[in-house]
Amino acid sequence: xxxxxxxxxxxxxxxxxxxxxxxxxxxxxxxxxxxxxxxxxxxxxxxxxxxxxxxxxxxxxxxxxxxxxxxxxxxxxxxxxxxxxxxxxxxxxxxxxxxxxxxxxxxxxxxxxxxxxxxxxxxxxxxxxxxxxxxxxxxxxxxxxxxxxxxxxxxxxxxxxxxxxxxxxxxxxxxxxxxxxxxxxxxxxxxxxxxxxxxxxxxxxxxxxxxxxxxxxxxxxxxxxxxxxxxxxxxxxxxxxxxxxxxxxxxxxxxxxxxxxxxxxxxxxxxxxxxxxxxxxxxxxxxxxxxxxxxxxxxxxxxxxxxxxxxxxxxxxxxxxxxxxxxxxxxxxxxxxxxxxxxxxxxxxxxxxxxxxxxxxxxxxxxxxxxxxxxxxxxxxxxxxxxxxxxxxxxxxxxxxxxxxxxxxxxxxxxxxxxxxxxxxxxx
Amino acid sequence: xxxxxxxxxxxxxxxxxxxxxxxxxxxxxxxxxxxxxxxxxxxxxxxxxxxxxxxxxxxxxxxxxxxxxxxxxxxxxxxxxxxxxxxxxxxxxxxxxxxxxxxxxxxxxxxxxxxxxxxxxxxxxxxxxxxxxxxxxxxxxxxxxxxxxxxxxxxxxxxxxxxxxxxxxxxxxxxxxxxxxxxxxxxxxxxxxxxxxxxxxxxxxxxxxxxxxxxxxxxxxxxxxxxxxxxxxxxxxxxxxxxxxxxxxxxxxxxxxxxxxxxxxxxxxxxxxxxxxxxxxxxxxxxxxxxxxxxxxxxxxxxxxxxxxxxxxxxxx
Ligand SMILES: [Zn+2]
Numbered sequence: 001x002x003x004x005x006x007x008x009x010x011x012x013x014x015x016x017x018x019x020x021x022x023x024x025x026x027x028x029x030x031x032x033x034x035x036x037x038x039x040x041x042x043x044x045x046x047x048x049x050x051x052x053x054x055x056x057x058x059x060x061x062x063x064x065x066x067x068x069x070x071x072x073x074x075x076x077x078x079x080x081x082x083x084x085x086x087x088x089x090x091x092x093x094x095x096x097x098x099x100x101x102x103x104x105x106x107x108x109x110x111x112x113x114x115x116x117x118x119x120x121x122x123x124x125x126x127x128x129x130x131x132x133x134x135x136x137x138x139x140x141x142x143x144x145x146x147x148x149x150x151x152x153x154x155x156x157x158x159x160x161x162x163x164x165x166x167x168x169x170x171x172x173x174x175x176x177x178x179x180x181x182x183x184x185x186x187x188x189x190x191x192x193x194x195x196x197x198x199x200x201x202x203x204x205x206x207x208x209x210x211x212x213x214x215x216x217x218x219x220x221x222x223x224x225x226x227x228x229x230x231x232x233x234x235x236x237x238x239x240x241x242x243x244x245x246x247x248x249x250x251x252x253x254x255x256x257x258x259x260x261x262x263x264x265x266x267x268x269x270x271x272x273x274x275x276x277x278x279x280x281x282x283x284x285x286x287x288x289x290x291x292x293x294x295x296x297x298x299x300x301x302x303x304x305x306x307x308x309x310x311x312x313x314x315x316x317x318x319x320x321x322x323x324x325x326x327x328x329x330x331x332x333x334x335x336x337x338x339x340x341x342x343x344x345x346x347x348x349x350x351x352x353x354x355x356x357x358x359x360x361x362x363x364x365x366x367x368x369x370x371x372x373x374x375x376x377x378x379x380x381x382x383x384x385x386x387x388x389x390x391x392x393x394x395x396x397x398x399x400x401x402x403x404x405x406x407x408x409x410x411x412x413x414x415x416x417x418x419x420x421x422x423x424x425x426x427x428x
Numbered sequence: 429x430x431x432x433x434x435x436x437x438x439x440x441x442x443x444x445x446x447x448x449x450x451x452x453x454x455x456x457x458x459x460x461x462x463x464x465x466x467x468x469x470x471x472x473x474x475x476x477x478x479x480x481x482x483x484x485x486x487x488x489x490x491x492x493x494x495x496x497x498x499x500x501x502x503x504x505x506x507x508x509x510x511x512x513x514x515x516x517x518x519x520x521x522x523x524x525x526x527x528x529x530x531x532x533x534x535x536x537x538x539x540x541x542x543x544x545x546x547x548x549x550x551x552x553x554x555x556x557x558x559x560x561x562x563x564x565x566x567x568x569x570x571x572x573x574x575x576x577x578x579x580x581x582x583x584x585x586x587x588x589x590x591x592x593x594x595x596x597x598x599x600x601x602x603x604x605x606x607x608x609x610x611x612x613x614x615x616x617x618x619x620x621x622x623x624x625x626x627x628x629x630x631x632x633x634x635x636x637x638x639x640x641x642x643x644x645x646x647x648x649x650x651x652x653x654x655x656x657x658x659x660x661x662x663x664x665x666x667x668x669x670x671x672x673x674x675x676x677x678x679x680x681x682x683x684x685x686x687x688x689x690x691x692x693x694x695x696x697x698x699x700x701x702x703x704x705x706x707x708x709x710x711x712x713x714x715x716x717x718x719x720x721x722x723x724x725x726x727x728x729x730x731x732x733x734x735x736x737x738x739x740x741x742x743x744x745x
Contacts, residue, residue, distance in 0.1 A: 193624025
């Protein structure tokens with residue numbers, strides 16, 4: 001394996017330094033470094049961040065290889081600067097056994113573009129009736145620590161309580177997709193004035209907030225870890241802030257699209273903007289940004305949700321929920337959080353690498369960029385600007401809501417344990 | 429006027445008044461021995477129905493035929509559960525058949541919007557009712573009916589009563605009547621008013637009896653019995669008692685006040701038979717006016733610049 005000498009990278013946005021990556025680790029950091037035989041990477045003007053970690057992606061394999069595969073999904077991840085992604089369990093078959101999580105884990109290793117950490121289902125078949133064999137998944141080669149029925153809410157309070165209790169045995173966490181099912185039957189978009197005008201069934205904020213409040217109380221009651229997926233409303237931010245003030249072990253994520261886009265886009269009836277949870281109001285967007293800035297929201301997670309063209313090229317009501325996110329996440333975070341002065345690059349590294357790795361208990365990721373640490377590094381050019389073109393994406397699907405939109409920044413290189421998965425902006 | 433009629437909100441006051449005047453001219457045709465005009469000869473109008481509605485389809489069909497257009501009826505099955513016939517494929521087919529106008533009725537809110545804007549077809553799109561969104565030609569025929577009875581609608585008070593939440597008729601009427609200067613009050617139990625209705629620039633009330641004495645028009649909306657199963661109201665009986673229009677309530681109306689219903693009615697639920705059949709009721713007339721208004725819409729959307737009436741057989745339009 002060849003060594004790489006990164007010249008003049010701005011480490012977490014600070015003064016430029018050189019980094020020598022050797023044998024999968026950060027071997028040296030300093031100025032004017034030289035190393036015989038090392039491949040030089042000119043990082044003038046680039047920000048160096050630790051490899052990004054995503055707590056929430058849908059890689060669709062097994063079952064929906066027409067939308068995404070572990071191969072293409074991890075390519076998209078690498079292009080977005082990620083060195084590890086969690087793959088949600090709502091595949092076909094559902095990742096609710098040791099066998100399926102090991103299969104996904106193995107597919108990730110074979111693909112090699114980034115590490116794939118499977119998420120295990122909380123309940124058998126995501127049906128919300130019986131606990132899946134959480135212990136078997138934890139003990140498997142995939143070492144599952146994050147459990148989620150994502151796509152569906154563990155709405156039964158007793159099941160949720162038991163799941164929270166049970167995962168304490170192996171330091172697991174339950175990642176809840178907070179959506180009260182009865183309040184959101186056939187719901188299509190954020191409930192507000194616009195849903196009433198458009199005649200699209202409303203998705204009230206309370207359907208998310210009521211579950212989050214209940215789960216925070218349950219987690220406190222049984223002394224377990226709760227992670228709240230894709231927080232989308234100002235009220236949810238308030239509840240998480242309150243739970244944290246009590247000292248409860250609650251973490252939360254926000255998605256890039258919820259930091260940038262609002263429900264006004266539904267007025268186009270273009271299902272490219274249809275997502276679960278739905279795009280919310282500008283007030284909610286503002287609250288999410290503040291929550292992410294002050295640490296109430298711990299991490300940015302993409303909820304990368306590929307769908308084949310025909311599932312989005314139809315009536316809003318008939319279309320699938322979800323949007324791509326891996327390849328645009330860092331750009332959206334730059335635009336909404338960094339360029340607005342809400343978050344430093346150090347803060348970005350924390351929200352998109354260190355903290356998600358800690359929540360997911362990934363020991364080899366989210367480490368600081370220091371000598372002796374794993375060489376998981378992203379080089380990012382914040383001065384770059386591009387108009388998003390869906391046909392240029394590495395993902396197998398094209399359902400990005402940012403088509404035609406100008407976004408800042410570009411991932412120039414991604415290193416996974418010292419090996420470039422992306423170099424010069426191209427997949428390796 | 430825009431090239432499509434997707435929402436009643438797309439119409440300016442000038443557009444709406446032009447439509448009403450044109451409908452008035454065309455309505456006079458109904459009294460003539462020959463009920464046909466050559467205005468749309470050689471043009472093709474497709475009735476594309478993803479949801480059954482015989483009355484709306486027949487109304488559009490009659491309108492197109494009286495303007496000498498060729499009419500193709502196309503019903504496609506499907507629902508949000510079984511997607512069935514794809515809107516896209518269907519519209520590409522119609523495009524290939526050379527449709528000049530597509531009249532679309534769909535179970536999904538926004539489907540006509542998609543049809544007009546997705547780049548699949550070049551036809552003019554007329555929304556004939558989409559999901560719980562809008563039904564602009566119904567609003568036009570309602571306004572036309574009011575206008576014929578009351579004249580200018582400026583300052584006229586219109587009460588729209590019933591299941592506003594699920595009603596595309598209410599949405600379109602609220603938009604169009606506002607444009608025409610009327611004052612709209614939506615009357616319903618709180619469960620059947622949409623969230624955010626405060627932003628619609630209309631009055632709302634939970635109390636039908638308080639609204640009726642001042643109304644110039646009372647429009648009753650259809651209320652499905654099944655809504656009680658989803659707890660929108662406790663029982664049909666309670667609904668009728670609080671929001672139904674019966675003879676006792678009708679007695680509190682002003683002399684000139686008319687009673688409307690977009691149909692199909694559920695007699696005994698939102699309206700009693702004696703009210704529906706009373707001389708205040710213009711419900712049958714609404715149907716007649718529907719054809720005239722839809723003729724006006726097709727005529728104006730398909731570029732009729734010369735007067736619709738007066739053109740004689742053989743005139744090249
Ligand atoms: Zn989810």
